[in-house]
Amino acid sequence: xxxxxxxxxxxxxxxxxxxxxxxxxxxxxxxxxxxxxxxxxxxxxxxxxxxxxxxxxxxxxxxxxxxxxxxxxxxxxxxxxxxxxxxxxxxxxxxxxxxxxxxxxxxxxxxxxxxxxxxxxxxxxxxxxxxxxxxxxxxxxxxxxxxxxxxx
Amino acid sequence: xxxxxxxxxxxxxxxxxxxxxxxxxxxxxxxxxxxxxxxxxxxxxxxxxxxxxxxxxxxxxxxxxxxxxxxxxxxxxxxxxxxxxxxxxxxxxxxxxxxxxxxxxxxxxxxxxxxxxxxxxxxxxxxxxxxxxxxxxxxxxxxxxxxxxxxxxxxxxxxxxxxxxxxxxxxxxxxxxxxxxxxxxxxxxxxxxxxxxxxxxxxxxxxxxxxx
Ligand SMILES: [Cu+2]
Numbered sequence: 001x002x003x004x005x006x007x008x009x010x011x012x013x014x015x016x017x018x019x020x021x022x023x024x025x026x027x028x029x030x031x032x033x034x035x036x037x038x039x040x041x042x043x044x045x046x047x048x049x050x051x052x053x054x055x056x057x058x059x060x061x062x063x064x065x066x067x068x069x070x071x072x073x074x075x076x077x078x079x080x081x082x083x084x085x086x087x088x089x090x091x092x093x094x095x096x097x098x099x100x101x102x103x104x105x106x107x108x109x110x111x112x113x114x115x116x117x118x119x120x121x122x123x124x125x126x127x128x129x130x131x132x133x134x135x136x137x138x139x140x141x142x143x144x145x146x147x148x149x150x151x152x
Numbered sequence: 153x154x155x156x157x158x159x160x161x162x163x164x165x166x167x168x169x170x171x172x173x174x175x176x177x178x179x180x181x182x183x184x185x186x187x188x189x190x191x192x193x194x195x196x197x198x199x200x201x202x203x204x205x206x207x208x209x210x211x212x213x214x215x216x217x218x219x220x221x222x223x224x225x226x227x228x229x230x231x232x233x234x235x236x237x238x239x240x241x242x243x244x245x246x247x248x249x250x251x252x253x254x255x256x257x258x259x260x261x262x263x264x265x266x267x268x269x270x271x272x273x274x275x276x277x278x279x280x281x282x283x284x285x286x287x288x289x290x291x292x293x294x295x296x297x298x299x300x301x302x303x304x305x306x307x308x309x310x311x312x313x314x315x316x317x318x319x320x321x322x323x324x325x326x327x328x329x330x331x332x333x334x335x336x337x338x339x340x341x342x343x344x345x346x347x348x349x350x351x352x353x354x355x356x357x358x359x360x361x362x363x364x
Contacts, residue, residue, distance in 0.1 A: 035235055038228075038274060043313075045231035070311050076232055078320060078337060081191065083303050084233050085317035088310065104236040105337065111231075112311060145278040146239040 023134035026054025027094065031150040032126070032140045034111075037118035044068065044111035044118050046126060046140050047102045047150070052094040059131035060092045067124045069113035076106060086110070091131070104148065118142045191301040196221075196329030199299030203260070203288035206273035211286055213299065217329045220351040221256040224322040225302045227263035228275035228285075233320050234259075237337060241322070242280035244344055252282070255352060260286045262304035262318045264293050326354035 032048035044067070052058045063071040073089040092107065094100045102108050109126070118124075120142055127137040199213035216223070222241065226234035238259065245252050259276060261267035264287050272285030287293075297304060304318035320337035324347055332351040335344045
């Protein structure tokens with residue numbers, strides 16, 4: 001499955017240059033997927049890969065979706081004692097030509113305050129907001145609660 | 153406002169011709185993660201706690217004596233580590249097939265406030281049928297965590313909710329209740345299966361009853 005970020009080309013062409021950052025038009029978002037939720041009280045999760053095809057770094061500064069009031073990027077880290085915790089990432093930088101993977105065990109989109117249950121087989125729109133003001137909107141398929149990857 | 157987390161990504165090569173992937177694995181979190189076994193669980197026979205499983209049966213460490221077991225801590229409000237671990241374990245069990253029929257698999261919650269028996273039952277029902285969910289009073293969970301040398305703490309989320317930080321390893325015991333090994337979160341399946349087989353092999357075939 002290949003879900004590509006939608007370019008906001010016109011906007012990029014119209015704006016004047018100064019702080020050079022890549023944005024939604026340069027970032028290809030692939031392999032997006034979510035796990036089904038049980039109701040709406042537990043947070044949901046989404047994973048994807050963001051590939052920066054541009055010549056400048058891209059910075060993700062936010063997310064937006066009708067599915068959840070508070071979508072945010074979290075990082076899971078495990079310390080030397082084996083304790084795993086999550087922290088909110090206010091921004092995620094993707095170097096030029098590099099990719100950032102949001103995948104089980106590491107970075108993930110945490111969908112807090114779900115507005116309706118996430119049902120296996122359905123999908124929802126998620127917009128990734130970049131520091132340059134552009135956005136890339138993708139359609140995220142919802143897989144089973146026990147899914148392990150985008151093709152599982 | 154929370155302090156911005158400073159990130160140090162470990163770069164992972166993703167095969168020939170593919171751009172380097174800046175994966176979300178920390179150096180402490182990836183394949184080179186340090187061994188967390190310095191605080192190893194006690195033998196099950198040295199533990200003492202009383203809980204309820206997701207079918208309302210009274211359970212405790214003695215429930216796991218007689219068959220090999222796989223025990224891990226988590227909570228059902230967890231969107232990331234716990235479903236990943238549960239999905240991995242379901243996958244391991246599928247991979248082992250009938251070999252794993254005599255393995256007891258238990259998720260012990262670190263969040264008894266939200267993880268009632270009903271919540272546990274609903275949640276584990278989505279994964280492999282062999283997986284059991286145990287919950288209990290905060291005091292009993294603290295006693296269990298002490299025996300397993302597990303740490304956990306409540307952590308506030310923006311918006312008033314909370315999440316739980318907790319030890320994410322999976323503990324493998326033999327039928328006598330001795331620790332065989334720990335499967336670290338993230339460990340590839342090909343490392344996990346031999347460990348589970350080792351725990352099963354150390355089990356007496358004349359497994360006594362009393363398992364969940
Ligand atoms: Cu999270």
